[in-house]
Amino acid sequence: MRDAVTKLIRSYDVSGRYLDRNAMDSLKEYFQSGTARIAATTAISGNAASIVRQAGLALFEQVPELIRPGGNAYTTRRYSACLRDMDYYLRYASYALVAGDMNVLDERVLQGLRETYNSLGVPIGPTVVGIQIMKDIVKQIASDAGVEDTTFIDEPFDYMTRQLSEVSV
Numbered sequence: 001m002r003d004a005v006t007k008l009i010r011s012y013d014v015s016g017r018y019l020d021r022n023a024m025d026s027l028k029e030y031f032q033s034g035t036a037r038i039a040a041t042t043a044i045s046g047n048a049a050s051i052v053r054q055a056g057l058a059l060f061e062q063v064p065e066l067i068r069p070g071g072n073a074y075t076t077r078r079y080s081a082c083l084r085d086m087d088y089y090l091r092y093a094s095y096a097l098v099a100g101d102m103n104v105l106d107e108r109v110l111q112g113l114r115e116t117y118n119s120l121g122v123p124i125g126p127t128v129v130g131i132q133i134m135k136d137i138v139k140q141i142a143s144d145a146g147v148e149d150t151t152f153i154d155e156p157f158d159y160m161t162r163q164l165s166e167v168s169v
Helices: 004-014 021-032 034-062 076-099 103-110 113-120 124-144 151-165
Strands: none
Touching: 004 021, 021 034, 034 076, 034 124, 034 151, 076 103, 076 124, 076 151, 103 113, 103 151, 113 124, 113 151, 124 151
16 A cells, blocks of 8 residues: 555655655645644544434435335345445545545455446446535535635545446446
8 A cells, every 4th residue: 555655755766756845845735734634534433323324314305215125235244244344435435535546446346346336237337426525525524624625535535436437426
């Protein structure tokens, strides 16, 4: 797993260059945003169960056929699996927020996920909706916790959404 710092240094190392003004500006931005990233991640960690529960309720309200007979979240086992997966996405989004890099999402979440979901008949569209709902909840919680600019929170959630949506929504 990489973070923004190791990714930047690696790219300069591979090309045999010293860190230039652009690199220094990127590092400065990463470290200046650190407090907000940590505050957002702390808010996620302290409210994870509530975030997943709220997002699940909102998802099933928006896409009620998921919990009806024949739906992918029908039965307690499938419902629980859906919430488990939402928790999984939320946890890895928090890692990506701290790292300031989306690499962890590729390595730990997205590699093979579309294929797995497609082979199991899990609809990707509602997964994308659930991820976006969690993003909105996290942004509100972070804002309530004093994070003024929450736009950086979009990145891991939107990244997962884009990667999943490329195949089937």
